[in-house]
Each structure stands twice: as structure tokens, then as C-alpha cells.
Amino acid sequence: VGAGQGRPGDAGAIFFLTDYGQLDELAGVVRAVLARLAPGAPVVDLTHDIAPFDVRAGALALERAAPHLGPGVVLGVVDPGVGTSRRAVALAVGAGRGGPAFLVGPDNGLLVRAADALGGVRGAVALSPVPGEGHATFDGRDVFAPAAAALWRGEELAGLGAPVAPGDLVRLEEPRLAAIDGGVEAEVLWVDRFGNVQLAATAEDGRAAGLEPGGGLALFAGSASWTARFVRAFGDLASPTAASRPELGVLVDANGRLAVVCAQRSAATVLAVQPGEMVQVVRAERATP
């Protein structure tokens, strides 16, 4: 946001997500490259602790963040295929809604869910290889950050590489979700730091299955089952005490999805589930014991 350099004040930020972790200087070196090539650009670290190579987890995190991002460029790098023939891409998304205009990263499904949340892919290019570089192990530094910086500076997408048809971009499988008798069966998308278990089902999916705040529920995962309540907020659940087991709840979380939660305890530990596993949420009166 400097005066007399970089972009005018409305260029927004560069939103940065990777699986680089924080033990090494990898994310830091990319930040330095951005500071050099896009001086004045605010860099907003979303997270760098996506599990190594977990493209799906990165894609879901970007999708959750997308509605809250202001103008700018998304730089996402979770890239098990670095140094293979996978494409490096930059995507233009629907503008006019105040969010980011571009996403940059590998063409492995990392970016497309967020792009859809930002209005859909309007254009895409395969980033041209960097001339003269002998190695191909740190594309975040050598390929993606320079492209993100160029877009932030106002360069044209078309100048960064050859066009790619949006329909040719790699997409991840949709999260698994099914209506079942008296409720929904849904994939666990995310377990957050607090142990809240986000499911693929949205509030609307829940309503369609007759799941509404106030109702008693049964939860099934693996060969086990639990009772729970559909609540509006953490505060509706009994706080754990020495004498009582923690109470499980289901609520509509901050991303509009159903989540299994537990006041001040990890619901993921109670259920012993992790992302990719299935959970059934059923109205109590329909649960066959």
C-alpha cells in the first residue's frame, strides 16, 4: 500500500496458504519473494500447516476462507506433484463482489473449490516454465509467487501463459453425502484445533432431512453410536464437570455446515473420527437402537 510504488491502494492483498509448515524457512522465503516482487502488497497468511501433500485439506480450507477474503490474489501451494508434468495455473474468478480476482497454484484441485465459491473460473492459463532454472523442487518460490506478484501488480493473466479451458482443470471428488432414513450420512471434512467435527452436510441438507435445532439426535460412526442434541451454539451444551460426561451437540457451524461439537472438549476424540470418515446424524425418534 505504499505511495509512489507498487499498485494503487485498491490492489488488495495476497492470501497465502501452503503445506510448508513453519519449522523451516520455506514459507518465509516465499514471503520475501512477494515482498521483493510486489512491494507494498499486504501478505495475509491463511495457514501453512496443511498436512504435507493433503491437497483435499488445503482445498477445503481455501473454500472455507474464500467468502471472507477481500480483493487481491490467492496463492495456494499444496503440491505433491512438483517436478512432474502437472500444470502450474493461474485462474481468474468472478469479480464484482469484492473478493480476490485471481488464484495461483498447482492444477491438482487445490484451487477450484475456492474459485467456485468466488464466482467460478472465468479464465485460466498454464504458467510458462521459468527460463534458465535447473531445478524444479520449489515452485512456490520460483513459479507461483512470481505469478501471484505479477497479477497483484496488475499484469494481464493472458501474459502469464497459454490458455487452459476451465473444464480441463483438475477437480477433486465431491465430498460424500447421502440422505438416509431419518437423517443424513456425511463425510467428515475437517477436525479443527478444538476438535469440532465439520461434516459435508450443510444446514440446508440438514433441514431437508428433518434435522432442526432443538431436536434429539443419534450419531453413528463405525460400529458405535451416541446421543446428541441439535443446538444453536456451544453455550446450549452442558459444560463438562468431574461428575458428568461431556454432552455432544450438532450445530450449524461458522461455514454453514453441520458440525459435531462438545463444550470445551474435543468431539473428534469422543467420536474417534478423522477427515474422510463417515458419520450418520439421525433424528432420535428414527434411530433404531
Added chain:
Amino acid sequence: VGAGQGRPGDAGAIFFLTDYGQLDELAGVVRAVLARLAPGAPVVDLTHDIAPFDVRAGALALERAAPHLGPGVVLGVVDPGVGTSRRAVALAVGAGRGGPAFLVGPDNGLLVRAADALGGVRGAVALSPVPGEGHATFDGRDVFAPAAAALWRGEELAGLGAPVAPGDLVRLEEPRLAAIDGGVEAEVLWVDRFGNVQLAATAEDGRAAGLEPGGGLALFAGSASWTARFVRAFGDLASPTAASRPELGVLVDANGRLAVVCAQRSAATVLAVQPGEMVQVVRAERATP
């Protein structure tokens, strides 16, 4: 601090502390909200690794940081009561000393110790609920960040909600500290990354009990005791070698409190203590073996 947008150059920074951890994008999404609602605001991450729900640890970290902060707004979120009837608050503190003018967060004791260190609470409001939001699980994103951004932009505190009497704010219990024969008994406030054990006793508390640099000490915790020396710096302690056990010291730490330390070793491991436990520091000649 851009030209032609946001606040003038003297608006300072937004100082940001949470228990969100860094594995998820939670802190990152809040940073994105700040970048959108307070464009140009430098966001200074204090830490996001306060233990989940540990309001006391967060309050002590903010208190330690407070004297070193420049102008701006403190945004603190350690909030086990999110979605309950606990208030969300913004506090105005004594200005004129170059530090932050406002603190924003839950009314659970997180902010008040830092506010006291910044000149005391001069005014407070209960933040008005966000209209139209159906969920109440991510107030950092939906309530606290927008309020912090508004204050950074120069909006009036009174416009953010109904006044709260400073005396009605929730306060944490004071750390435990007592004079004992020949020394002090003090609660462990903090164990830092290096294993240094900060006690509730200040340098002045130590002097009042006859504890001064140069003296021999005895330390008691649980049923164990150790000898130690009151030193001025880590460098006064013998470095550990293969042949020698590490030497324990007590010094006045960078926050003006007594701390039990060990050169290049964790004193917390030697003493096997953690925050909330009590340690006695006694002049060696007064320690009854």
C-alpha cells in the same frame, strides 16, 4: 498505513492474540477480515498458540506484551464461552502514553490485566450483536474483528454498543503470592519455550523479602528442593557439561518478575512444575534442611 485510504499514518497497528492455533485457517481468516475492513492496518500477530480455552494464559501474555505495544488496537480472543451469554466488549484505556487506545474481546478476564497495564479502563461497551447472523461460533471473525477494525478506522467507541461500567467487567483471580520466612512463595505464571519458569513475584517483592542478586537460594516445589543462585543473567550460570548437572538460577526476567532459569536447559523440567503450581524461593541461610 497507505496513502489515500484507511486511517492516517498514526493509527498504529492491530495486535492480535488468540488460542486458534496455526493448524487451521482460523487466525488467517480473521487476518483477512481485518485486511478487508481496515485496509492498510498493520496486523501484528502476538501469538495464536495460547492453550485452547486458557483465558488466564492469554491474559498474562497480553499483560506481558502491553508495555511494548505502540499505538493501535488489541484484538484478543480466548473464548470458551462463545455462544453463551458472556458479553463481547471493547475497552478504552488510558492514552497519552503511546500505547494502544483500545482492546477488543470477550468479557471473561482476558483483557483487563493488559488494560490495567495500559493505564486502566476508561470506558467500555458491550458490542452489539451482529444482525442477521444465524450462528455464533466464530465471534473472532464475525464480532471482534469488525469491532477492532472499526476502532482502528477511527470510529467512536460509543457507537459500537451499550456502555458497561468498568467495575462490572469480569476479572480473573490475582496470582497467588505470599511472603514466607526468608523469602516468597509464588505461583508459576508462565513456562516459556526455553523452560524458564516465571513466578508471580516481582523484583520488588523479592527485595522486600531480602532476595537480591548474589545470594544463595533454596527452592521448594511439591516435596522436593533444590539449591540455586540469584544471578543477573543467564551468563552467570555454569553452562551444562557432560560431567555436571545444570545449575539453577533465579533472576529478574524481561518482565520484571522473578524467574527460575537454567543455562541452555529447561528449568521447568528440572523443577517439574507448570503454570498454576507454587514455588518457594528462600535465602539459603534461612532454608531449614
Added chain:
Amino acid sequence: VGAGQGRPGDAGAIFFLTDYGQLDELAGVVRAVLARLAPGAPVVDLTHDIAPFDVRAGALALERAAPHLGPGVVLGVVDPGVGTSRRAVALAVGAGRGGPAFLVGPDNGLLVRAADALGGVRGAVALSPVPGEGHATFDGRDVFAPAAAALWRGEELAGLGAPVAPGDLVRLEEPRLAAIDGGVEAEVLWVDRFGNVQLAATAEDGRAAGLEPGGGLALFAGSASWTARFVRAFGDLASPTAASRPELGVLVDANGRLAVVCAQRSAATVLAVQPGEMVQVVRAERATP
């Protein structure tokens, strides 16, 4: 980079590396001091998770980052000798290449390898003690950050302390590296988050020993040995499957050094090596089984 305050837009950034970790607010307090004393300075966090007191790991991380940094000041703090007679220093390095002009930190070898990568030490001063401070346990906050901020603001190096002859600066031992029959023996410099094992040998060291992409290799570490291939990129290695063991490779990494790698697996786990240990890389036809 604000208008009307701080330095003009070309002052660059402050690049910040420590072993403070992220659990505490230590790095955050230093960031706050920088925001206060160098308002408008972009602070680029390189990493704060250097292992506690591991000066060598910090020095190598700074050296790896150095070629990618733009203008500004490097602030590095890995300082087991805080509070001893070790000097605090600021170094001026060869400018005219667009990188940082100064490095600030303890005189324990942390900075000199990076300074060499930035054109060599052209001048150095021992930072004057901070008057009136009673403690000496947090020099990052009290000594190094103020000096880095002063240099970023444009103050003269000579004003910060007494000159030190560059030849008198503390230097770490050179990494161990030797030509052996049919290859090289090299110290492990770094194991990154993904388990890639960076060796002290550069691509040129490899070529001098007849190690070139395409060749079959034998690796020796401790009493074990493995076969490997010299490849150009991760994508040249077979991806692991349930039925196959992961394939080991050696490639020229993003810092121009030989690294032992494994597609989507940790080569460090396969080899069971860590920094400071030795690995032999030998052409397969020269390896005596």
C-alpha cells in the same frame, strides 16, 4: 512503507528469524517493537522455529534464504549466550545487488554465512549496551530490534556502536565435505518438513565427483546402505504404492545442493539421519557391495 512517515518506499523489509518458537508471545513482542520503532516497515517472518539454541541451524536457514531477500535489514536471534559477554553486532554487507544491506544479531556465527552470501561483510559494529536496563534476558526485544529498526529508518551503522574488524567476528565450522572414491561424503545440513535430506555437497561438488543426473547411486549412512537414482525432480521417482517400497533419489535441490529425497515420503526417515550426520553418495558401479 507509509507516506509521510518512516523511510521512503525503497527501504525494503525487515527479515526476521529466531528460535523463539510460536507458543509464546516472544516473537510477537519483537514484531510490536519493530512496528513502534520502524512504523511502516514490512516485517517478513522467515521462521521462528529454529530449534532452541541451534545457532548452526539458524545460520544455515539464513544462508539459504539470503539470495531471495530484497532490500532491507535481516534480524536474526538464536542466542544461547544472551546475558554473557558475547557481542551484539550489526553488519553491513555488499550492496548494489538488491538484497539486504544490514544484518543484526548476536556475534556467535548466526549471521556470517548469510552475510557472505550477500556479498561479504563490509563493516561491523558491536552494539552499545542499552542504558538503564536492569535485565539482560531478552536482547531480541531490547537490543537487536531497536538496532534493526534504526538501520531500517536510515540511521548510520557507525552510530550504533564501536567498530569491529570483520575478521574478528565469530564463525562456525565449515560443513564437513570430502571427495571419496566414486563420489562424495557430506554432512547432512538440513532435514526439511517433508523429510528431504540436504547435504553439504553442491551440484558442482557432485559433478566433480562424477555424480550426474541419470546415474545409479549407492548411499551409505552409519552401517546401512541403499540404492538410489540421481534424478532431476521428484516426478522422476516412482510414487509409493501399497505394494512397493518408496524409491530413493538424489537431486539438486532448490538451494543448489545435493539432497536425498523420496516421492511423497520422508527420505530422512528411510535413512534415519539427522543434521550433523554424514552420508556417502557413490556411483553405483563404484560401490563395493
